[in-house]
Amino acid sequence: MDSIKNIIPSWVLFSLVCMTLSACGSESDRNKKNSNSRSTDIALRNIISFNNLTGDVLKDREIPRIESAKAQLGMRLFFSKSLGGDRDSACVTCHHPVLGGGDNLSLSVGVGAENPNLLGKGRLHSALATNYDAGPPVPRNAPSTFNIAAWDQVLFHDGRVESVGKTANNQGADGLGIRTPDSKFNVADPLASNNLTSTQARFPVTSPEEMKGFNHNDKNRQEIREFLANRLGGSGAVASELIDTDYWLNQFRTTFNKPTATAKEIITEQNIAMLLGEYERSQAFSQNSWRDYIEGNNAAISASAKQGALIFFQTQAQGGANCAACHRGDLFSDEGFHNIAMPQIGRGKGDGSDKNTDFGRFRETKDKNDKYAFRTASLLNVEMTGPWSHAGAYTSLKAVIQHHLNPENAIADYDFGQLTQLNIQNLDKMQTNTQASLDKLASDRLLNKNVIQNIELSDEKIDHLIDFLKTLTDPCIKDRVCLSKWIPPVNEDPNGDQLDAVDATATRL
Ligand code: HEC
Ligand code: HEC
Structure with missing residues (x-):
C-alpha cells in the first residue's frame, strides 16, 4: 500500500492537519491578522462613538433636492455668464461638478480668459486682457461647493461670510444674522440672505477678477448686483443687453408660481442669490465608504485605510498624528x-x-x-x-x-x-x-x-493616511453620469450665455 503521502499532495495534507490542529504557521498568522484587524475595528469604533461621528454630515439639515424647481433654476443661473459683468465668467467657471466642485487650478482664472468655456488645466488669463498680467488674477484657491450646506459658522478661507450666532445645524439661518464684507466685523448685514450659502452667492458677482470685470468700475457692490438682475429681466439701463429675456422671466414665474409677476418684481438680486444657494446646497456628496464603515460594515474600508484612520484620530501620545x-x-x-x-x-x-x-x-x-x-x-x-x-x-x-x-x-x-x-x-x-x-x-x-x-511619520504611515482620506470620496463625484443631474443640458439659453464647459482637449465636462 502506498503511503498516504504519495496519494494526497502534501499541501492538502498540510491544510487538513492545520484545519484540525489549527497550530500551523500560516493559520496562526491569519489568526493574528484577524485579531489585529478586530482590535483595529474595536479601537476605531471607540473613536467613532467618542467623537459622535455619524458619517452623515448633512444629518438634521434641510437640504433641497436637485430635482426641486428652485435648485433647477439655481443651476441655470450658476452656469450662466449673464451674471458676469462682461458675460465671460459664471459661478461654474471655478466650481464645476466634474472638477470636484472647484476648478482644478492652484489659483482661479475668472474674467478675461483666453477661452471662457475652457475649465481646469489649460485655462489661461489672456495676456491681452486689461488689468493684470497673464497670471491667474484670483489670489486664492477655489474651495469645493460640495456639501456646502454642512458649514454652520463661516464661509471663505478667511471666514468673511460669518454666522453671528453660529448655531449648530443652522447654516447661519438662526435669525441672528450673517456678517459679510458689506457689514462690520461681527455685525449682521441687513441685506444678507437666509443662510450662509446664498449670502456668499451675492459676492462673486462683485469681484472684478472673478465675475464683474473691469468695465463696471462705476458700480458699487449693490449696484452691480441690481444691474445684473435688470439684465436678466430686460429692464432698466440694460434692457437691450439680452435678446431673449423671456427665457429668464418664464423660468422665474414658473419656479415661484407667480405667472403674472413682472421681471422687476421677481428677478431680484435677492432671489438670484437664494436660487444659486439652493442649487449649491443640493450638492450633497457624503455617501462614502467611511460612512459605510461607521454604519457598521467592517469590510467597507481597507486595512491600510483603517491604520490611516487610527493615525488621523489618535493623539501623538497614542502614536497618531492628531x-x-x-x-x-x-x-x-x-x-x-x-x-x-x-x-x-x-x-x-x-x-x-x-x-x-x-x-x-x-x-x-x-x-x-x-x-x-x-x-x-x-x-x-x-x-x-x-x-x-x-x-x-x-x-x-x-x-x-x-x-x-x-x-x-x-x-x-x-x-x-x-x-x-x-x-x-x-x-x-x-x-x-x-x-x-x-x-x-x-x-x-x-x-x-x-x-x-x-511629527515624524514613516512613508508607509503617510500612505495609510492617504488611503484613509480616499475613503471620504463619494463615488458619485467620479461618475459623469451620476453628476449629470447637476449639469444642465447644453445650449439651453437662447442668449448663448450658458457655460457648457470643455477641458483642454475640447472634451465636454
Ligand atoms: C474666478 C473663479 C470664481 C468664480 C467665478 C466664482 N468663485 Fe466661488 N470661490 C472662488 C475662490 C477663489 C474662493 C475662495 C475665496 C476666498 O476664500 O477668499 C471661492 C469661494 C466660494 C465659496 C465658499 C466656499 C467655502 O468653502 O467657504 C462658495 C460657496 C462659492 N465660492 C460659490 C460661488 C458662487 C455661487 C459663484 C457665482 C455667483 C462663484 N463662487 C463664483 C472662485 C470663484
Ligand atoms: C492645527 C490644525 C490642523 C491640524 C492638526 C491638521 N490640519 Fe490639515 N489643515 C489645517 C488648515 C488650517 C488647513 C488649510 C490651510 C490653508 O489653506 O492654508 C488644512 C488643510 C489640509 C489639507 C488640504 C485641504 C484642502 O482642501 O486644501 C489636507 C489634505 C489636510 N489638511 C490634512 C491633514 C492631515 C492628514 C492632518 C494630520 C496629519 C492634518 N491635516 C492636521 C489645519 C490642521
Whole structure:
C-alpha cells in the first residue's frame, strides 16, 4: 500500500492537519491578522462613538433636492455668464461638478480668459486682457461647493461670510444674522440672505477678477448686483443687453408660481442669490465608504485605510498624528482658523510690505494672533478637490500631509515642479513670503500655544493616511453620469450665455 503521502499532495495534507490542529504557521498568522484587524475595528469604533461621528454630515439639515424647481433654476443661473459683468465668467467657471466642485487650478482664472468655456488645466488669463498680467488674477484657491450646506459658522478661507450666532445645524439661518464684507466685523448685514450659502452667492458677482470685470468700475457692490438682475429681466439701463429675456422671466414665474409677476418684481438680486444657494446646497456628496464603515460594515474600508484612520484620530501620545484636533467631526473641520504656514504663491491679497502676501483671518479680525491663519479645510472628497491649501500650492496629498508634519522642512524643500499651472506670480518670492508665517508658528510654539507640532511619520504611515482620506470620496463625484443631474443640458439659453464647459482637449465636462 502506498503511503498516504504519495496519494494526497502534501499541501492538502498540510491544510487538513492545520484545519484540525489549527497550530500551523500560516493559520496562526491569519489568526493574528484577524485579531489585529478586530482590535483595529474595536479601537476605531471607540473613536467613532467618542467623537459622535455619524458619517452623515448633512444629518438634521434641510437640504433641497436637485430635482426641486428652485435648485433647477439655481443651476441655470450658476452656469450662466449673464451674471458676469462682461458675460465671460459664471459661478461654474471655478466650481464645476466634474472638477470636484472647484476648478482644478492652484489659483482661479475668472474674467478675461483666453477661452471662457475652457475649465481646469489649460485655462489661461489672456495676456491681452486689461488689468493684470497673464497670471491667474484670483489670489486664492477655489474651495469645493460640495456639501456646502454642512458649514454652520463661516464661509471663505478667511471666514468673511460669518454666522453671528453660529448655531449648530443652522447654516447661519438662526435669525441672528450673517456678517459679510458689506457689514462690520461681527455685525449682521441687513441685506444678507437666509443662510450662509446664498449670502456668499451675492459676492462673486462683485469681484472684478472673478465675475464683474473691469468695465463696471462705476458700480458699487449693490449696484452691480441690481444691474445684473435688470439684465436678466430686460429692464432698466440694460434692457437691450439680452435678446431673449423671456427665457429668464418664464423660468422665474414658473419656479415661484407667480405667472403674472413682472421681471422687476421677481428677478431680484435677492432671489438670484437664494436660487444659486439652493442649487449649491443640493450638492450633497457624503455617501462614502467611511460612512459605510461607521454604519457598521467592517469590510467597507481597507486595512491600510483603517491604520490611516487610527493615525488621523489618535493623539501623538497614542502614536497618531492628531489630525482630528482641527479636522473634526463629520465635516472634518472645526470651522476654526489656524496658521499652518502653507506656501504663499500668487499675487496675494495686497498684504505685507510688498503687497503680495495674504494675512488670512487677520484681514477680518485685525487680531494679530490671527495672522496667516486660514480656515480648516473640510476633507470630504479631498481626493478630488486639489490642488490643495488656500493658494493651491500643493498638487499631491502626500505633499500636503508632509507639510503638516514639518512646515519648516516642507517650505525649505518645496518642489516648484509640482505646479502645472502657467504664469503663477511671485514663485520666486514664495520662501520669503512664507517665512513670516513660519516665524509666527515658531514663536507660538515657544509660547506653548495650541498650534501644529512637528511629527515624524514613516512613508508607509503617510500612505495609510492617504488611503484613509480616499475613503471620504463619494463615488458619485467620479461618475459623469451620476453628476449629470447637476449639469444642465447644453445650449439651453437662447442668449448663448450658458457655460457648457470643455477641458483642454475640447472634451465636454
Ligand atoms: C474666478 C473663479 C470664481 C468664480 C467665478 C466664482 N468663485 Fe466661488 N470661490 C472662488 C475662490 C477663489 C474662493 C475662495 C475665496 C476666498 O476664500 O477668499 C471661492 C469661494 C466660494 C465659496 C465658499 C466656499 C467655502 O468653502 O467657504 C462658495 C460657496 C462659492 N465660492 C460659490 C460661488 C458662487 C455661487 C459663484 C457665482 C455667483 C462663484 N463662487 C463664483 C472662485 C470663484
Ligand atoms: C492645527 C490644525 C490642523 C491640524 C492638526 C491638521 N490640519 Fe490639515 N489643515 C489645517 C488648515 C488650517 C488647513 C488649510 C490651510 C490653508 O489653506 O492654508 C488644512 C488643510 C489640509 C489639507 C488640504 C485641504 C484642502 O482642501 O486644501 C489636507 C489634505 C489636510 N489638511 C490634512 C491633514 C492631515 C492628514 C492632518 C494630520 C496629519 C492634518 N491635516 C492636521 C489645519 C490642521
